Amino acid sequence: MSDMPAPPLRPRVAPCALAAGLLALEFLVIGMIFKHVIDFDCRGNWGVTACGTASKSLAALYCMIAAVGLFSMLRPALFRDLLSEAGHDARPLLLNLAGFVLAMIPVLMLQGATGTAMMAPAFALWIAGMGLILTGLAGWLAPRFRWRAFLGQTGLPLGVALIASGLAPALAVRLQPxxxxxxxxxxxxxxxxxxxxxxxxxxxxxxxxxxxxxxxxxxxxxxxxxxxxxxxxxxxxxxxxxxxxxxxxxxxxxxxxxxxxxxxxxxxxxxxxxxxxxxxxxxxxxxxxxxxxxxxxxxxxxxxxxxxxxxxxxxxxxxxxxxLRAARTETLPPLWRDPVAARILPFAVFMLTAVVAPAISMTPAMLYPLRVILVAAAVALVWPVLRNLVWRISPLSWLAGILVGVMWVLIPVAPTEGPLPYGTLSGGMVALWFLFRGIGTVLLVPLVEELFFRDYLETRLRGSEPDSPAPMARVILAALITAGLFAALHDRWAEAFVAGLVFSLVARRSGRISDAIAAHAAANLVVFAVAVVTGNLAII
Known part of the structure; x- marks a missing residue:
């Protein structure tokens, strides 16, 4: 398992990138679900003003975050000091997770609902949830004393930037005439x-x-x-x-x-x-x-x-x-030799293709071969780093993975109704689609997910040095958070949470991420084989 601490008093780029990616993913999920997934006619029940306020509020948050990024160009030294300890304390991510859960609770309240009875509770949960989401990420990026120093020095300009950007979506509408x-x-x-x-x-x-x-x-x-x-x-x-x-x-x-x-x-x-x-x-x-x-x-x-x-x-x-650009005291490695990029880039491509596919096709699963090609290209780009990993694998890892796969397929899942995942493909094209599906499920997905979740994210959450083991409480907390985020990406989240804990235990036992990759691959092989034999692709 790797650990790559950043130099002191410099922005810790990887935790900042993780925070930005997590926030973008959470906002995307919230916006997509409440706008396009649940069965609730907002304008018909709450009126134009309330629905417009809810929609514009999320847009205002986007604009305020963009304004902070713009402000960082103006005061780079302040941001370097603020973010010099980013990612040192994983506990604030629990607040972030709690905020996301709160913001999603209205799904249960609004599904198929009518009238305005749930409007006040929904807005209260959204406000509280967004507050906790942002507070949790702020705590992950910097401790309180650094935030106090930062806010004390930024003063009026940052406040003006935040107010102006927060009002931007509403102001844009008002300026139309x-x-x-x-x-x-x-x-x-x-x-x-x-x-x-x-x-x-x-x-x-x-x-x-x-x-x-x-x-x-x-x-x-x-x-x-x-x-x-x-x-x-x-x-x-x-x-x-x-x-x-x-x-x-x-x-x-x-x-x-x-x-x-x-x-x-x-x-x-x-x-x-x-x-x-x-x-x-x-x-x-x-x-x-x-x-x-x-x-x-x-x-x-x-x-x-x-x-x-x-x-x-x-x-x-x-x-x-x-x-004039300040001369850098150290030269960053190129992308294909950057150990952080090797663990994040393939997963980022994997997630990006998962978001884009539904936006361009009514049968996004049919595009799975294209996703496999793009993710494989990302893996090939950073392979100079990955080939230096210790690829020795314990037989217990294969056994653990097989047990996870058996658990997954023994829990019954009804076949998905509607069009087949490979859409209108037929004949040899269907066989080719299944080939790419197998390559992605058994080889690429275990590699990119384990590199990101177990080798990068969990290691960063533990925050221990190679010669100084982390306290057991922190090890357990890191495993639980990582398994929870891993489960959030799966429809069968309960099974995925258990699987994530098993993969974490396997990697922790040997100290090699290759064991977690092997266990994940074995589990996916069992699931994919049963899905092909039974024809029930919904279990994958």
């Missing part, structure tokens, strides 16, 4: 038409009503689809950037970021609508309108806002004096 929305809609419609027409579709195009489509799938590019909200958000963030870095920037040249931001927002919004139209024209109208449309807008805003700011930081003409 001052824009020439009809003209922006006209430009968006023309760009979408220019992008789609050369592809050979027999399109119905009505420039007066701004309708475009084919057959039963017709899009109306109304003012609401002009991307004006995204443009307003980008302008707010550019304004915030100009204010925070006003002492460094050269005016009036810096004001060029406004037209650049508007143009980039309009172009990417047109691309978003064109992609949405293509998805609908290819027989997936529900995916186009209900899945892609609702999330691609925020992706475009993030790309434009951060892209403009990052580019602006590298354009000398926009600054009063050349910005």
């Amino acid at each position: 001052i824009w020439q929305i009809e003209r922006i809609s006209d430009v968006t419609f023309r760009v979408v038409t220019m992008l789609i027409e050369p592809l050979g579709y027999d399109l119905y195009v009505d420039p007066i009503r701004k309708h475009i489509g084919e057959g039963d799938f017709i899009l109306s590019i109304a003012p609401a689809c002009s991307g004006i909200e995204g443009i307003a958000l980008v302008m707010i963030f550019v304004s915030l950037y100009l204010w925070l870095f006003r002492s460094e920037l050269r005016f009036p040249r810096a004001f060029l970021l406004f037209p650049v931001g508007i143009a980039a927002s309009m172009v990417l919004n047109a691309v978003r609508i064109a992609v949405l139209l293509l998805i609908g024209l290819h027989g997936q109208p529900e995916l186009a309108v209900g899945g892609f449309h609702s999330h691609a807008g925020w992706m475009m805003f993030t790309i434009v806002a951060l892209g403009i700011i990052l580019i602006a930081r590298r354009v000398p003409a926009l600054h009063r004096a050349p910005v």
Whole structure:
């Protein structure tokens, strides 16, 4: 088991990356479930104001977090001191987990509910849950005395940045009337038409009503689809950037970021609508309108806002004096030789493909071969590090894995109703799909999950040095937290929690992550074999 402590008084990058990834995952799950999964008509029961407040609150949190990232560019020394002990205490992650549980409790209250009886309890649980989620991550990133020192030195600028970014989503809506929305809609419609027409579709195009489509799938590019909200958000963030870095920037040249931001927002919004139209024209109208449309807008805003700011930081003409980078006291290894990247990158690719697949296909499991190829490419990239691991495996590891697999298949699971996971594939393509499914399930998934959960995350949570074993209470806590997070990724969370504890015990016993990988692979082999023989792929 590896342990890679960061130098003192420098930001501990890996815990910060873990905190950012965990927060993004939690917000994504909360947003997706409450918007698209549970059977609850928010506007029909609570009204536009309450539902808009709930939706905009999550967006406001996104913007506030982005503002903190922007502020870190302004005061890098303060952030280095703040984050110098990140990840030293794992206990705050329990608060984070408790907050996530609280925020998810309204699922049980709202599923199939009607009326406003559950509105106040739901909002109370959401507020308390979000507070604990953020408090837990703040405690994971820095102890209280460092937060007190940090807040004492940042003062008014950080407060202004947080307030402005928190109000940004609501302000973006309020600013819509001052824009020439009809003209922006006209430009968006023309760009979408220019992008789609050369592809050979027999399109119905009505420039007066701004309708475009084919057959039963017709899009109306109304003012609401002009991307004006995204443009307003980008302008707010550019304004915030100009204010925070006003002492460094050269005016009036810096004001060029406004037209650049508007143009980039309009172009990417047109691309978003064109992609949405293509998805609908290819027989997936529900995916186009209900899945892609609702999330691609925020992706475009993030790309434009951060892209403009990052580019602006590298354009000398926009600054009063050349910005000289401080010489680094140590050279970071390239990505393919970085031991932290080797444990995180393949898992990040695995999770990213799991999120993207449902957004682009109504049968995401059919894309599993593509996911296997992408994850395998990530593993190949960091293989120079992984091949140096101790790959000696104890026979007890295989036995433990087989027992986990037997437990998994003995607990009955009803076959999934609906379309087959491999979709419309047939003949040899089905056999090829099963081959990739087996490679992913038995070889790649155990490797990437164990490297991340047991070799990286659990080791960091224990926080012990190689020659100084961690207290048993901390070892147990680290195993429980890791198993809990591991279980959260599985539909069969109870079985996954037990499996996670077994894999942790196997790795802890020998001190080799290869034993946990072998146990996980043996368990998955048993499960996959039974699933193929019985035809019940739901047990995987």
